[in-house]
Amino acid sequence: MDICTTKDPNPCRVIGVLDDGVNSLSATALAYLRTADVVIGGSRTLALLEAEIPASAQTRDLTGQLKAVPEWVRSAREAHQSCVVLATGDPLCHGIAPYLAQHVCLDALDVLPNLSTLQLACARVGLAWQDARIVSVHNKDAGEWVRGSRPEHGLYQLAQALRSQHSLLVLTSPANSPDRIARLLLAEGLGEEFHMAVAENLLQTDERVYAQLSPEQAAHMRFADLNVVLLWRTCTRAEPVRFGLNDAAYQQRQPDKGLITKQEVRAVSLARLQLRADSLVWDIGAGSGSIGLEAARLCAHGHVWAIEKNEADVAIAQANHAAFGVSNYSLFHGKAPQHLDGWPDPDAIFIGGSGGELDELIALCLRRLKAGGTLVMNFVTLENLARATQALQSLGATWDVLQLQAARSKPILDMHRMAAENPVWIVCAQAAQNKEQT
Numbered sequence: 072m073d074i075c076t077t078k079d080p081n082p083c084r085v086i087g088v089l090d091d092g093v094n095s096l097s098a099t100a101l102a103y104l105r106t107a108d109v110v111i112g113g114s115r116t117l118a119l120l121e122a123e124i125p126a127s128a129q130t131r132d133l134t135g136q137l138k139a140v141p142e143w144v145r146s147a148r149e150a151h152q153s154c155v156v157l158a159t160g161d162p163l164c165h166g167i168a169p170y171l172a173q174h175v176c177l178d179a180l181d182v183l184p185n186l187s188t189l190q191l192a193c194a195r196v197g198l199a200w201q202d203a204r205i206v207s208v209h210n211k212d213a214g215e216w217v218r219g220s221r222p223e224h225g226l227y228q229l230a231q232a233l234r235s236q237h238s239l240l241v242l243t244s245p246a247n248s249p250d251r252i253a254r255l256l257l258a259e260g261l262g263e264e265f266h267m268a269v270a271e272n273l274l275q276t277d278e279r280v281y282a283q284l285s286p287e288q289a290a291h292m293r294f295a296d297l298n299v300v301l302l303w304r305t306c307t308r309a310e311p312v313r314f315g316l317n318d319a320a321y322q323q324r325q326p327d328k329g330l331i332t333k334q335e336v337r338a339v340s341l342a343r344l345q346l347r348a349d350s351l352v353w354d355i356g357a358g359s360g361s362i363g364l365e366a367a368r369l370c371a372h373g374h375v376w377a378i379e380k381n382e383a384d385v386a387i388a389q390a391n392h393a394a395f396g397v398s399n400y401s402l403f404h405g406k407a408p409q410h411l412d413g414w415p416d417p418d419a420i421f422i423g424g425s426g427g428e429l430d431e432l433i434a435l436c437l438r439r440l441k442a443g444g445t446l447v448m449n450f451v452t453l454e455n456l457a458r459a460t461q462a463l464q465s466l467g468a469t470w471d472v473l474q475l476q477a478a479r480s481k482p483i484l485d486m487h488r489m490a491a492e493n494p495v496w497i498v499c500a501q502a503a504q505n506k507e508q509t
Contacts, residue, residue, distance in 0.1 A: 079148075079176065079178050079179045081148060081151060081153065082178070082179050082180055082181040083144045083147070083148065083154040083155070083156060083171070083175070083179060083180055083181070084100075084103045084107075084153075084154070084155045084156070084181050084183060085155075085156045085158055085162045085167065085168050085171065085180055085181065085182045085183065086100045086103065086104065086155055086156070086157055086158065086162075086183045086185075087100075087158055087159070087160050087161055087162050087166075087182075087183060087184045087185030087186075088112075088116050088119065088120065088157050088158065088159060088160075088185060089159075089160060089185055089186065089188070089191075089273070089274050090119070090272070090273060090274045090275050090297070091274040091275070092119040092120055093120060093122075093123055095185055095186075095274070096185075097183070099183065100183045101123065103153070103155055103183075104120065104123050104124065104155055104157075105123055105124075105125060106125070106153060107124070107125065107128050107153050107154065107155040108127075108128055108129065108147065108152035108153045108154065109128060109129045109130075109131065109143070109147040109152050109153070109154045109155070110124050110128050110129070110130050110131070110154075110155050110157065111130075111131045111133055111140060111143055111144070111154070111155070111156045111157065112130075112131075112132070112133060112156065112157030112158075113132065113133055113134050113157070113159075114132050114134045116157045116158075116159065117130055117132060117157065120157065131143050133156075133167075137167075137170070140156070140167070140170075140171065141171060141174035141175050144156065144171065144175055144179075145175060148179065156171070159188070160184075160185050160186060160187040160188050160189075161184040161185060161186070161187040162182055162184060163182060163184060164187050164189070164205065165205065165207045165209070165242055168180065168182050188242075188270075188273055188299050189205060189240040189242070189299055189301075191270070191273050191274070192240070192268065192270035192273065192280070192299045192301055193240070193301065195268075195270055195273075195280045195282070196268045196270075196280065196282045196283075196301060198238070198268070198301055198303065200238070200240060202237065202238065203236075203237075203238040203239060203240050203301075203303075204232050204236040204238070204239050204240070205239075205240045205241075205242070206228055206229045206232050206239055206240070206241050206242070207241075207242040208225055208226055208228075208229055208241060208242065208243055208244060208247040208252070209242050209243065209244045209247070210225035210244065210247060211225060211246075212225065212244075212246035212247070213225040213226070215251065215254060216230065216251070216254065216255040216258055216259075217258060218258055218259065218392065218393065218398075219392065219400060219401045219402055220401070221374070221376075221401050222374050222399075225246075225247055226247060226251070226252070226255055227398075229241060229252065229255065230255060230259060230398035231371075231372075231398055231399060233255075233256070233259065233261055233265070233302070233398070234371075234396065234397065234398055235308075235371065237303065237304050237308065238301070238302065238303040238304065239301070239302040239303075240299065240300075240301055240302075241299065241300040241301070241302065242299060243298055243299060243300055245296045248294055248298075249267065249269045249289055249292070249294045249298060249300050250289055250290055250291070250292055250293065250294065252267075252289075252300055252302075253267060253284075253286040253287075253288075253289035253290040254286075254290045256286040256302075257286055257287065257290055259398060260393065260396075261286070262285070262286040262287055263305070264304055264305055264306060264308075265286060265302050265303065265304055265305065266283055266284070266285065266302070266303055266304075266305055267281075267283075267284040267285070267286060267289050267300060267301070267302055268280065268281060268282050268283060268284065268300070268301040268302075269281045269284065269289065269294055269298055269299075269300055269301075270298060270299050270301075271294055271295040271297065271298045272295050272297050272298075273297075273299075275297075277295075279295070311368065311395075311396060313365070313368040313369055314338065314341065314365060314368070314369060315334060315337070315338045315365075316334070316361070316365065317334060318331060318333060318334050318361075321359050321360070321361050321364075321391050322359065322387050322390050322391055322394075323359050323387065324359075324383070324384070324387065331358055331359040331361050332358070332361050332362050332423060332449060333477070333492060333495075335475065335477040335492070336449060336475055336477075336495045336497070337361055337362060337365065339473070339475055339497060340362060340421060340447050340449060340497055341362065341365060341366060341369065343445065343447045343473075343497060343499045344366065344419040344421060344445055344447050345419065345445050346366060346369050346370055346373075346418075346419060347370065347373070347418070348369075348370060348371055348372045348373065349370065349372040349373045350366075350370045350373040350417075350418040350419055351370075351373050351374055351376075351415055351416070351417045351418050351419075351441075352366045352367075352370060352373065352374070352375045352376070352417055352418065352419045352420070352421070353375075353376050353377075353378075353411070353414065353417045353419070353420040353421070353436070354366065354375055354376070354377035354378070354421050354423070355377075355378055355407045355411075355420065355421065355422045355423065355424070355425070355432070355436075356378070356379065356380075356407070356422060356423040356424025356425060357377040357378060357379040357384070357385075357388050357402065357423070358379060358384055358388070358423055358424065359384065359387050359388055359391055360377060360379075360387070360388030360391045360392060360395075360400075360402065361391070362421050362423060363375045363377040363388075363400060363402075363421070364391060364392060364395045364397065364400060366419075366421070367395075367397040367399050367400040368395075368397060370399065371399070373399065373418075374399045374400070374401070375399060375400045375401070376401050376403070376410075376414045376417075377400065377401065377402045377403065378402075378403045378404075378405055378406075378407055378409070378410055378411070379402070379403075379404065379424075380404070380405060380406040380407075380424075382404060385402065385404045388402055389402060407425070407428075407432055408428075408431070408432060408435055411435065411439070416439050416440070416441050417439065417440060417441065417444060418440075418441050418443075418444045418445075419444055419445050419446075419447070420436045420439075420440060420444070420445075420446045420447070421447050421448075421449075422436070422446070422447070422448040422449070423448075423449050425455075429455060429458050429459060429462065430458065430462045433446070433448075433459060433462045433463065433466070433500075434462065434466060437466055437468055437500070437502040438502070440501075440502050442502075443501070444501070444502070445499060445500070445501055446499070446500045446501070446502075447497065447498070447499050447500075448497070448498040448499075448500075449495055449496070449497055449498075450495070450496045450498065451493055451494070451495055451496075456472070456496045456498070459498050460472065460498065463498070463500050468500045468501060468502060469500065469501045470498060470499065470500035470501075471498075471499055472496055472497070472498050472499075473496070473497040473498075473499070474494055474495075474496050474497075475494070475495050475496075475497055476491065476492065476493075476494040476495070477491075477492045478490060478491045478492065479492065
């Protein structure tokens with residue numbers, strides 16, 4: 072963004088417009104439009120205000136040509152022409168103004184905001200909006216949401232926000248429509264936790280407001296292309312335990328429970344992963360999913376990619392995912408390194424099982440780790456511990472080993488004894504500074 076020291080004498084006016092056209096404009100905004108030499112806007116907005124645009128003015132349709140707009144503005148200003156950009160509602164609320172500010176000198180813009188359509192929708196249903204989270208799903212069509220969808224999905228940010236917010240105001244698109252949003256709520260098990268309102272064609276003669284819908288109802292309806300969605304909780308959001316859940320909180324193999332990283336080992340392993348709120352995490356050999364799912368809760372603004380080769384354990388991990396209340400966890404059925412080439416480079420990697428190709432897997436993980444990232448591995452056999460440390464040594468990695476053995480109290484008659492858990496070796500490693508060594 073360019074920085075200017077003085078206000079430009081001929082700024083580009085960025086004017087917010089609503090769908091009642093000229094009636095939504097102030098006298099000042101209307102005067103700027105009626106005296107403009109260049110008018111830039113979307114095809115709908117230009118048509119809406121056609122009668123107010125001077126016959127001598129150049130009009131430029133920005134539909135599908137957003138990247139050209141900064142140059143159009145610069146050219147007009149260099150020619151000392153008065154320039155107006157027509158935007159929808161408040162140009163600074165998911166509108167064009169921030170984009171122009173990045174590409175044109177900030178002081179060369181004069182923003183004349185209007186009401187946001189979200190404000191209008193809240194007014195129609197009487198919903199206070201000062202604490203609401205605004206989310207735009209005006210993205211490319213990524214298809215229906217399914218549990219475990221990855222961050223590139225157009226509804227991902229909304230799915231994340233639903234987990235932490237009491238009320239949300241959603242800017243939609245024809246593809247990411249209210250019914251699709253309702254099906255997202257149902258897929259994530261949130262259908263009973265939210266009410267919906269949909270406001271269609273605001274300020275037009277065919278305006279319609281559905282003030283209170285259940286996601287189940289909305290999922291089977293069709294709505295006008297021009298709409299906004301309001302969502303608010305029907306009950307107080309529960310604050311889940313994020314770290315150190317009891318083993319019994321997870322479904323496990325029956326009749327012999329297993330393939331879960333025990334609570335004590337899980338806590339230390341997660342601590343050694345050095346997770347941040349936005350960390351990207353790999354969980355290789357997910358088992359019941361305990362490490363990855365707790366990591367997903369800890370990394371509320373990040374994402375976890377997990378892989379498990381055993382089909383029965385994948386089903387168990389999926390069931391735990393469904394019960395866990397996170398939308399930033401993607402589980403894959405396969406044997407690493409399958410699928411890993413399609414995952415982004417991680418900040419942290421946990422290996423709970425390797426399927427017998429440990430040397431190659433360690434080398435791959437160290438290559439892919441981001442700078443400063445950590446690889447954590449759990450082993451219960453001396454042979455795998457030896458293989459791992461030898462591989463790390465040969466790769467020039469920085470590493471250490473922690474042996475952890477816990478004992479849990481168990482009743483015996485009217486007393487208690489200590490029963491030892493199996494010892495586990497926790498191996499932590501960072502890639503060599505010169506990654507070419509790996």
